[in-house]
Amino acid sequence: MNHDLPDTVTLIEVGPRDGFQFEKKIIPTDLKIEIISGLVEAGLKQIQVTSFVNPDKVPQMADAEDLVRRLPESADAIYSGLVLNTRGVRRAQQAGLTHVEISISASDTHSRHNTGMSLARAVTQVKEMIGLAHQADLNIRAGIQCAFGCVFEGEIPQQRILGLVRDYVSCGVDAIAISDTTGMADPVAVKKLMGMLVPEIGSIPIMLHFHDTRGLGLANVLAALQCGITHFDTSLAGMGGCPFVPGATGNIATEDTAHLMAAMGIATGIDISRVVPCSLRLENFLNTRFPGKIHRLPIPTNA
Amino acid sequence: MNHDLPDTVTLIEVGPRDGFQFEKKIIPTDLKIEIISGLVEAGLKQIQVTSFVNPDKVPQMADAEDLVRRLPESADAIYSGLVLNTRGVRRAQQAGLTHVEISISASDTHSRHNTGMSLARAVTQVKEMIGLAHQADLNIRAGIQCAFGCVFEGEIPQQRILGLVRDYVSCGVDAIAISDTTGMADPVAVKKLMGMLVPEIGSIPIMLHFHDTRGLGLANVLAALQCGITHFDTSLAGMGGCPFVPGATGNIATEDTAHLMAAMGIATGIDISRVVPCSLRLENFLNTRFPGKIHRLPIPTNA
Numbered sequence: 001m002n003h004d005l006p007d008t009v010t011l012i013e014v015g016p017r018d019g020f021q022f023e024k025k026i027i028p029t030d031l032k033i034e035i036i037s038g039l040v041e042a043g044l045k046q047i048q049v050t051s052f053v054n055p056d057k058v059p060q061m062a063d064a065e066d067l068v069r070r071l072p073e074s075a076d077a078i079y080s081g082l083v084l085n086t087r088g089v090r091r092a093q094q095a096g097l098t099h100v101e102i103s104i105s106a107s108d109t110h111s112r113h114n115t116g117m118s119l120a121r122a123v124t125q126v127k128e129m130i131g132l133a134h135q136a137d138l139n140i141r142a143g144i145q146c147a148f149g150c151v152f153e154g155e156i157p158q159q160r161i162l163g164l165v166r167d168y169v170s171c172g173v174d175a176i177a178i179s180d181t182t183g184m185a186d187p188v189a190v191k192k193l194m195g196m197l198v199p200e201i202g203s204i205p206i207m208l209h210f211h212d213t214r215g216l217g218l219a220n221v222l223a224a225l226q227c228g229i230t231h232f233d234t235s236l237a238g239m240g241g242c243p244f245v246p247g248a249t250g251n252i253a254t255e256d257t258a259h260l261m262a263a264m265g266i267a268t269g270i271d272i273s274r275v276v277p278c279s280l281r282l283e284n285f286l287n288t289r290f291p292g293k294i295h296r297l298p299i300p301t302n303a
Numbered sequence: 304m305n306h307d308l309p310d311t312v313t314l315i316e317v318g319p320r321d322g323f324q325f326e327k328k329i330i331p332t333d334l335k336i337e338i339i340s341g342l343v344e345a346g347l348k349q350i351q352v353t354s355f356v357n358p359d360k361v362p363q364m365a366d367a368e369d370l371v372r373r374l375p376e377s378a379d380a381i382y383s384g385l386v387l388n389t390r391g392v393r394r395a396q397q398a399g400l401t402h403v404e405i406s407i408s409a410s411d412t413h414s415r416h417n418t419g420m421s422l423a424r425a426v427t428q429v430k431e432m433i434g435l436a437h438q439a440d441l442n443i444r445a446g447i448q449c450a451f452g453c454v455f456e457g458e459i460p461q462q463r464i465l466g467l468v469r470d471y472v473s474c475g476v477d478a479i480a481i482s483d484t485t486g487m488a489d490p491v492a493v494k495k496l497m498g499m500l501v502p503e504i505g506s507i508p509i510m511l512h513f514h515d516t517r518g519l520g521l522a523n524v525l526a527a528l529q530c531g532i533t534h535f536d537t538s539l540a541g542m543g544g545c546p547f548v549p550g551a552t553g554n555i556a557t558e559d560t561a562h563l564m565a566a567m568g569i570a571t572g573i574d575i576s577r578v579v580p581c582s583l584r585l586e587n588f589l590n591t592r593f594p595g596k597i598h599r600l601p602i603p604t605n606a
Contacts, residue, residue, distance in 0.1 A: 222490050
């Protein structure tokens with residue numbers, strides 16, 4: 001019945017980066033380590049733990065080096081950090097990370113808003129960063145933000161995405177992340193873009209990063225699975241989103257996505273019941289309710 | 304690209320019944336009429352407006368007759384009421400409704416909890432109700448609750464669902480509603496059940512009723528669309544759910560489902576921007592936040 005679905009899927013936990021960065025209340029490094037340790041114990045094998053950004057701009061990430069030093073040792077888990085410039089690449093390496101994520105926005109307007117750089121300038125910079133990361137022998141995941149549309153520019157031409165992907169492939173990156181930064185993807189758009197990219201990319205894994213802003217996150221995941229995609233970014237309890245957009249919601253939730261997979265007989269290696277306490281611990285500390293569903297149920301899952 | 308998807312889909316608004324019935328605060332009939340009128344103006348063409356139940360048990364529905372009398376006249380809209388017994392069928396007819404929904408639980412345990420009747424007894428009663436509704440020349444939608452699993456019994460054998468559907472077909476009902484009462488469906492289960500039922504039912508429309516309890520509501524809709532299903536129950540803002548289950552959530556949201564369809568180029572005839580004020584009006588009156596996404600966005604939709 002599910003011959004069109006993969007047997008195994010990898011969820012990449014991005015809560016400690018994409019989720020934490022939007023919280024105004026500083027989460028102590030101790031608590032961050034407690035959560036990351038809990039996620040490793042729950043079976044998450046790839047975790048984006050921090051970003052190397054200007055601490056004046058993002059105080060929540062000021063502890064990046066300290067956090068990396070204190071990460072739980074695990075033979076299974078891969079830790080990565082987001083880097084925005086060559087300085088970030090150097091910091092990540094010096095901190096001792098082996099994996100970095102480098103990212104670019106497919107929207108010129110979004111790029112200028114977010115980084116002050118035009119898309120063309122950003123492409124030049126990202127190539128420098130990849131060169132530096134190669135010299136440092138770092139594993140590189142290269143991302144494209146706003147791949148399914150931009151709140152400023154609307155639809156993004158697929159040829160532009162294809163061009164950026166080709167640039168990345170020619171630079172020799174290890175994985176490519178396609179991000180629906182603003183939650184504007186839909187299942188037909190996912191199939192269209194993946195139908196174009198999958199044959200192009202060959203053996204480099206494509207990782208999809210969906211936000212659930214308009215409620216379509218898991219429908220988009222289903223469409224992507226049907227295209228053969230097996231790697232998805234998720235955040236515990238669906239943390240994330242933008243604090244400046246009321247009602248804007250975060251990444252698809254780790255628990256909910258793991259439940260979708262379990263219900264369909266797809267292995268993730270994740271013990272949902274061990275993710276849930278991490279989510280509840282953070283909700284309690286931050287005195288908030290995250291948008292995920294499974295962590296709120298009295299019995300977390302039927303799977 | 305979307306050759307496997309239908310061109311047109313009908314959303315059946317069940318908020319005024321499935322959503323309202325769980326609210327403890329009585330919604331005045333005036334406000335109910337205001338909301339239903341708003342939904343008709345937004346393009347909803349089938350609306351389940353009330354249920355004919357014991358007002359002592361469900362005070363929110365005590366105004367059923369009064370509400371039906373005051374429904375906005377519309378050449379486009381079809382109004383229906385839920386009925387639980389022969390007395391309900393008579394009340395619906397006398398109130399002036401032309402469409403009723405009759406329903407049965409596929410779970411014996413759930414049936415006993417909910418109605419005090421065994422499944423066998425419920426089947427006998429539902430046949431009496433259908434006979435009476437036929438005499439009264441009412442259009443009959445016949446539902447099966449817990450079709451995708453039951454919190455008490457777990458998985459429900461598909462052969463049992465098939466047997467109930469055959470009973471309904473042989474009774475000559477006008478539509479069949481398959482309900483995921485507890486939000487336990489997943490896309491693979493949807494494809495499996497629909498793969499069995501669609502060839503069996505022939506030309507009688509199958510209408511799917513999903514709850515988003517575990518966040519899989521719209522992924523299930525996508526799977527159902529791929530099976531050729533074109534009718535879905537939704538409730539404005541995702542109202543509904545059970546007040547006794549913390550975190551339990553309601554039906555899939557009308558706005559979010561309409562957005563999914565619009566984004567994929569499927570026509571519903573619904574103006575999302577006219578549904579949203581109805582949702583916000585109710586949230587304001589009930590001093591709550593419903594789980595739907597689109598109605599909370601500053602700009603309700605990008606579609």
